[in-house]
Amino acid sequence: xxxxxxxxxxxxxEGHLRIDVEVxxxxxxxxxxxxxxxxxxxxxxxxxxxxxxWMFTQRICGVxxxxxxxxxxxxxxxxxxxxxxxxAQYVRNMMVALHAFHDHIVHFYVLSALDWVDVVxxxxxxxxxxxxxxxxxSDWPGNSAKRFKAVKEKVKSLVDSGQLGPFANAYWGxxxxxxxxxxxxxxxxxxxxxLDYQRKxxxxxxxxxxxxxxxxxxxxxxxxxAINPNRDVALNMDKLYWIKQLTEEVQSFIKQVYLxxxxxxxxxxxxxxxxxxxxxxxxxxxxxxxxxxxxTFDLPGGTIFNADLGSLKEFTSFKDEYFRDNIxxxxxxxxxxxDRDRHPFDGETIPSYSDFDPDGxxxxxxxxxxxxxxxxxxxxxxxxxxxxxxxxxIKGYVxxxxxxxxxxxxxxxxxxxxxxxxxxxxxxxIRTAVLSDYALKHWQLLVDxxxxxxLAIMYQPTFPAGEQQGFGFHEAPxxxxxxxxxxxxxxxxxxxxxxPSTWNAGPRDVHDAPGPYEASLVGNPIADHEKPLEVLRxxxxxxxxxxxxxxxxxxxxxxxxxxxxx
Amino acid sequence: xxxxxxxxxxxxxxxxxxxIKGCTMAAAALGLSESMIPRLVSAATSPxxxxxxxxxxxxxxxxxxxxxxxxxxxxxRLIFDLISLDYHETVMAAAGYQAEENLKNTIDKYDGKFLCxxxxxxxxxxxxxxxxxxxRTAMDILAEVAPRSAAVIAIGSCASFGGIQAAAPNxxxxxxxxxxxxxxxxxxxxxxPPNPISFLGTVLHYLTWKKLPVTDNLxxxxxxxGRKIHDHCERRAHFDEGRFVEQFGDEGHxxxxxxxxVGCKGPATFSNCPAVRFNDVDQWPVSAGHxxxxxxxxxxxxxxxxxxxxxxxVTIPLGQGTVSTAASVGRTVxxxxxxxxxxxxxxxxxxxxxxxTAKKDEIREE
Numbered sequence: 023x024x025x026x027x028x029x030x031x032x033x034x035x036e037g038h039l040r041i042d043v044e045v046x047x048x049x050x051x052x053x054x055x056x057x058x059x060x061x062x063x064x065x066x067x068x069x070x071x072x073x074x075x076w077m078f079t080q081r082i083c084g085v086x087x088x089x090x091x092x093x094x095x096x097x098x099x100x101x102x103x104x105x106x107x108x109x110a111q112y113v114r115n116m117m118v119a120l121h122a123f124h125d126h127i128v129h130f131y132v133l134s135a136l137d138w139v140d141v142v143x144x145x146x147x148x149x150x151x152x153x154x155x156x157x158x159x160s161d162w163p164g165n166s167a168k169r170f171k172a173v174k175e176k177v178k179s180l181v182d183s184g185q186l187g188p189f190a191n192a193y194w195g196x197x198x199x200x201x202x203x204x205x206x207x208x209x210x211x212x213x214x215x216x217l218d219y220q221r222k223x224x225x226x227x228x229x230x231x232x233x234x235x236x237x238x239x240x241x242x243x244x245x246x247x248a249i250n251p252n253r254d255v256a257l258n259m260d261k262l263y264w265i266k267q268l269t270e271e272v273q274s275f276i277k278q279v280y281l282x283x284x285x286x287x288x289x290x291x292x293x294x295x296x297x298x299x300x301x302x303x304x305x306x307x308x309x310x311x312x313x314x315x316x317x318t319f320d321l322p323g324g325t326i327f328n329a330d331l332g333s334l335k336e337f338t339s340f341k342d343e344y345f346r347d348n349i350x351x352x353x354x355x356x357x358x359x360x361d362r363d364r365h366p367f368d369g370e371t372i373p374s375y376s377d378f379d380p381d382g383x384x385x386x387x388x389x390x391x392x393x394x395x396x397x398x399x400x401x402x403x404x405x406x407x408x409x410x411x412x413x414x415x416i417k418g419y420v421x422x423x424x425x426x427x428x429x430x431x432x433x434x435x436x437x438x439x440x441x442x443x444x445x446x447x448x449x450x451x452i453r454t455a456v457l458s459d460y461a462l463k464h465w466q467l468l469v470d471x472x473x474x475x476x477l478a479i480m481y482q483p484t485f486p487a488g489e490q491q492g493f494g495f496h497e498a499p500x501x502x503x504x505x506x507x508x509x510x511x512x513x514x515x516x517x518x519x520x521x522p523s524t525w526n527a528g529p530r531d532v533h534d535a536p537g538p539y540e541a542s543l544v545g546n547p548i549a550d551h552e553k554p555l556e557v558l559r560x561x562x563x564x565x566x567x568x569x570x571x572x573x574x575x576x577x578x579x580x581x582x583x584x585x586x587x588x
Numbered sequence: 589x590x591x592x593x594x595x596x597x598x599x600x601x602x603x604x605x606x607x608i609k610g611c612t613m614a615a616a617a618l619g620l621s622e623s624m625i626p627r628l629v630s631a632a633t634s635p636x637x638x639x640x641x642x643x644x645x646x647x648x649x650x651x652x653x654x655x656x657x658x659x660x661x662x663x664x665r666l667i668f669d670l671i672s673l674d675y676h677e678t679v680m681a682a683a684g685y686q687a688e689e690n691l692k693n694t695i696d697k698y699d700g701k702f703l704c705x706x707x708x709x710x711x712x713x714x715x716x717x718x719x720x721x722x723x724r725t726a727m728d729i730l731a732e733v734a735p736r737s738a739a740v741i742a743i744g745s746c747a748s749f750g751g752i753q754a755a756a757p758n759x760x761x762x763x764x765x766x767x768x769x770x771x772x773x774x775x776x777x778x779x780x781p782p783n784p785i786s787f788l789g790t791v792l793h794y795l796t797w798k799k800l801p802v803t804d805n806l807x808x809x810x811x812x813x814g815r816k817i818h819d820h821c822e823r824r825a826h827f828d829e830g831r832f833v834e835q836f837g838d839e840g841h842x843x844x845x846x847x848x849x850v851g852c853k854g855p856a857t858f859s860n861c862p863a864v865r866f867n868d869v870d871q872w873p874v875s876a877g878h879x880x881x882x883x884x885x886x887x888x889x890x891x892x893x894x895x896x897x898x899x900x901x902v903t904i905p906l907g908q909g910t911v912s913t914a915a916s917v918g919r920t921v922x923x924x925x926x927x928x929x930x931x932x933x934x935x936x937x938x939x940x941x942x943x944x945t946a947k948k949d950e951i952r953e954e
Contacts, residue, residue: 029684031721033677038644038721061646061718062759063752071894077881078889081752084650084781128656136681176668185637185672191690192681217656217664224657225869232876233866234657235650235781239876241836241896246877248841255822255844255875264869375717480837558683 024051027554034133034558035566039527041539041557042380045548050557053536053543054380055527057387067517072098072509073242073483075517079505080236082519086567087235088121088227089498090505090519096316097505098242100340101492102485105314107478110244112468113230113257115310116265117237118496119461123223123272125499125565126401126454127280130447131216134562137555138287139201139209142194144177147207156208159286162278164215165208173211193555198547201290209287212279219275226268229261244480249472266465273458276451284451285423288444289430298443298560300542301396302329304403305525307345307504308337309497310460312467316340320460321497322416324407325392329441331410337495346493349504349520352389354532355382363391363532366506366518367491389528389537390520398538399501399525400564402440402449408456409437415459419452443542446563450499485512498522500565523567539564637669638795639694639702641733642676645726646719646753646762647708650781651744652678658784659868666788670795674702677721688722695736703794704737706730706765709746709753713761730768739773739800740765743787745883748776748807755889766807773800776807780883785864786812806886808858817854817880820862823847828905841877848904851896852879859884 030040044052067078076094080087092114099106106114149170156165180186193199201209224234230247231237239247250256288295308323317339324336337345350363359374378384389396397403408416420437427448428434439445488511495504501522508516528537536544539561546556642652656663667673673680674694675687682690694702708726711718716725734740742765745751753762766774777787790809793801801809818824826832827846834840836850848855857880861872873880882892 030723031677031683031687033680033683033687035678038677038719061753061762065757065759066752066755066889071896074893074895077895078752078755081648081650081780084648084653087648087650087653132656132679141681180668183636183672185639185674187637187667187672187674188676188680190674190680190682191686191693193686214664217662221657221659221662221867225867228867228869228871230876232871232873232878235653237876238873238878238881241878244837246836246841248837248844248877250842253842253844256842256877375714477842478837480835482835553686554684 025551027548027551027557029554029557032558032561032566034136034562039561039566040378041543041561042378043543043548043554043557045551048548050543050546050548053540054384055387055529055537055539055561056378056385057527064517064519067514070514072101072485072507072512072514075505075507075514076240076242077238079517079519082521083567084235085125086498086500088117088231088237089496089503091237091240092118093494093496093498093503093505093519094507095240095242096340096494096496097492097507098483098494098509099492100494101490101507101509102242102483104243104481104483105316106244106481107476108314108471109249109468109476109479111311111314111316112464112471113245113247113479114240115464116269116461116468117227117230118309119457119464120223120227120269120272121234122457122499123276123454123461124220124227126450127216127220127223127272127275129499129565130280130284130451131213133565134447134559135209135213136189136192137559137562138199138291139213140194140196140199140206141177141189141192141210142181143199143201143203144174144207144210145181145203147174147203149174149207152204152207152211155204160278160282162274162282164211164279170207170211173214174207176214177210193553193558196553196555197549198555198559201287205286205290209283212283215275215279219272219279222268223272226265226272229265230257241480242483244478247479249477249479251472262465262469266462269458269461269465273462276454276458281423281451281455282426284444284447285426286430288448289427291444292427292431292433292435294444294559295427295435295439295442297546297556298446298542298563299441300540300544301398301536301538302441303327303392303395303397304406305392305397305399305502306404306407307495307497307502308339310464311340320463321404321456322408322411322413323404323495323497323502324411325397326403326406326410327395329438331406331437334407334410336407336411340494345495345504348393350391350394351520351524352391352531354389355529356385356388357383358388363394366493366504366520367508367516369506369516369518385527385529387524387528389531390525391531394533396528396531396535396537396541397525399522400446400450401453401499401501402446403501404497405449405452406437406440415456416452419455423448423452443546443560443563450565485509487511489515500567501525521567523564526564527566539566637672639674639698640671640676640705641674641691641694641702641737642705642707643726643729643733644677644721645706645708645710645730645747646760647744647746647751649678649707651707651747651787652676654781654784655787657867658788661788661792671703671791685722691733695733699736701738702736703791704734704740705743706734706740706747707743709750709762709764710768711753711760711762712768713759718760727768730765734765734769734772737772739775739794740769741787741790742766742774742776742778742807744782745778745780745886745888748778749886751780752889754887774807775800775803775809777812778806778808778884778886779859780881780888782884783812783859783861783864783866786860804858808884812860812864813858813884815858815860815863817857817859817862821854821874822862823874830905836877847874847877847879848902849898850879851881851894851898853882853885853888853892853895853899854880855899855902856892857882857885857888 308319310320
């Protein structure tokens with residue numbers, strides 16, 4: 023008999039999310055993803071100075087800090103046909119990569135590891151055996167019996183205090199928790215070390231951006247991080263080298279701890295390399311631009327349909343028309359009025375809250391579609407696009423990671439296992455490793471460019487009379503992000519954000535096609551109806567961010583001005 | 589365990605009954621009424637680490653994220669050694685009804701004793717439907733939890749003053765905690781996000797001395813918000829000598845001149861940013877070449893924008909003149925008045941100039 027399970031709130035995510043699943047014979051047959059918060063930042067932007075948009079939109083999300091700021095300045099620059107100096111691209115690129123380090127590390131350890139790692143079981147681990155397990159996976163200096171013993175003591179004192187704090191009342195001892203005690207202790211130790219390393223990535227960002235979260239060094243036309251090798255008040259070699267050292271330290275953690283941990287957890291939970299596939303249409307945008315105009319990139323972007331890597335069609339520049347012309351948002355099942363899909367330039371948002379109705383409207387999130395199809399976005403999309411394209415760096419990391427999973431699991435696995443719950447985690451760790459190489463590459467590009475005497479950081483924007491439209495995209499940690507702006511006489515006339523978590527967390531569309539979260543949950547086992555751990559595993563694998571997914575609002579009782587796309 | 593208190597006293601082999609008897613005698617000796625006895629018992633049997641309930645409403649989680657960046661104490665030490673973070677949607681392992689059960693258990697078990705931290709604004713329009721957790725509105729949750737806490741810390745500009753969602757036209761009727769909760773000590777730690785030092789300093793002050801720090805009339809602790817940024821900015825000498833950045837990327841910018849003319853709001857903003865800086869790398873927005881955006885002040889999204897335009901009514905030294913009216917700064921929409929600059933208390937005057945602010949539904953204790 024079918025039974026309905028509601029998980030509200032889904033914790034260890036940004037924002038407020040409710041997931042409903044229908045379960046029959048201990049497997050999920052149907053799922054609904056419902057965003058539970060709405061703030062209205064795009065409407066607040068109307069009439070304001072386009073140069074301020076990045077400051078406002080960055081506050082869409084503090085987990086995805088930086089990313090909306092980057093997409094926003096790119097959108098305004100696109101509308102003004104304004105390029106940015108090379109130094110500004112490199113500074114932005116380094117911040118993009120460093121932010122991804124922080125975000126992916128925190129996502130894996132703080133936000134999702136506890137779905138796989140049983141903290142209580144770690145108390146049964148032998149620190150010496152833990153060290154030999156950890157050392158077989160990597161030669162990370164923290165993998166010592168001494169450290170594991172200290173961590174075990176720390177966990178024990180927490181449990182003995184009777185105050186478990188954030189670890190209270192979780193699904194400890196759940197039958198799907200299959201890691202041996204030693205693997206659990208290793209992961210708890212790495213959880214604590216992750217807290218130190220994510221912070222180093224943010225420190226490097228703050229040297230460039232003034233602070234973090236919410237950097238304050240962007241401007242339409244470039245960055246405000248002044249460069250002057252002969253002053254202490256600007257970016258000089260002292261600060262640059264500090265950034266490099268921090269980047270290298272975090273890179274070591276990524277390659278020696280994060281990636282091996284994901285490989286090990288993947289191999290020890292290999293059935294989760296088959297659950298959680300869902301929507302297999304993928305969309306990623308190119309990023310880490312190498313020129314002022316944004317026509318060549320280190321990270322590839324494009325679309326893939328039906329898991330067919332041969333169907334790759336690439337996006338090639340910041341002005342790409344294939345990207346610009348094929349996105350629409352549906353509201354048929356969202357708490358908004360309206361009966362048709364609309365292009366972001368043509369957006370209309372009239373809220374109409376009606377409580378949760380699984381057969382009708384049930385989310386504040388809209389449902390974006392590309393060529394009328396749901397698309398999965400995120401690190402997996404980008405890794406698959408790179409793999410399909412034959413990108414050597416991405417392909418190298420993927421093949422190496424899959425070989426290590428195969429060897430640990432004792433089963434040969436190929437790239438097809440990436441279309442899964444743990445495949446998303448693996449792709450995210452691979453993307454982090456790829457970006458760690460690029461962060462250092464762009465550091466070198468910046469240093470070389472300064473050496474040539476180029477200190478430019480800004481091209482001044484000017485706002486002509488009349489109307490301009492622009493869009494800017496950014497491959498954020500959670501996937502393809504795009505901002506769409508209409509400027510009229512120097513003021514914002516309309517602003518829309520099409521956000522990774524909207525792509526992934528969005529509800530069904532007018533054709534009743536489920537979004538990626540919903541599709542990926544179908545077929546997942548549910549061992550214990552009271553403790554739907556499996557739901558958390560698959561939903562967390564997307565790295566949900568609900569503040570981002572829902573950001574639209576309308577003025578009092580009215581309709582957002584409707585703007586026609588050209 | 590019922591016969592023994594949870595820690596300390598149990599080690600003395602004192603039964604709970606004889607302990608309460610002792611408290612009764614102590615109360616009598618002190619001339620206290622019998623109604624004080626439960627409070628004495630609870631203080632003496634307090635948990636090792638003070639319980640903290642952290643509520644998330646209309647927010648971006650940037651304030652929680654800022655704590656991830658803190659180094660003294662770092663997050664590990666904070667949650668293992670200093671506090672018991674019993675409810676926090678972003679880090680807690682439990683989910684769904686087990687998560688909500690943790691909330692209920694904490695406020696029942698530590699009634700009147702836990703610290704309530706609020707991150708995010710509270711939407712009040714249309715019955716508060718714009719933010720729901722576990723099926724309940726943010727307003728309902730705050731009304732249940734805040735009156736039963738020992739004190740409330742509003743972290744960030746959203747929980748303090750409404751923040752970005754309260755910017756004109758404030759579509760969801762977003763307000764801060766102080767607009768709704770009365771009869772409880774409330775400390776505001778504004779900033780977008782605030783420096784974690786300002787928040788942790790407040791928590792440590794409270795944990796150590798069992799009282800809240802002294803605040804200004806906006807509820808901001810003086811140790812963190814007692815000075816105007818302009819008064820302790822490293823670029824102040826350039827301001828005094830009339831050396832300004834005219835536009836980002838110019839020679840003055842490369843020399844580290846004053847950012848007032850490219851929009852720095854330091855002359856109207858109270859915060860410790862220039863002194864304590866961010867992320868332990870000796871940086872803050874001004875050292876990254878960008879002006880202060882005024883994020884610790886109420887309504888800054890309306891009063892301090894456009895961010896790249898200069899504040900009006902600031903006297904520029906060395907006879908370079910005064911920008912006398914708001915109109916003279918071009919496209920500015922700033923509502924900052926002369927009174928708001930240099931007068932600590934007046935920062936609140938410009939508050940609520942936004943249109944469309946919702947009628948407040950007040951939550952009162954009892």
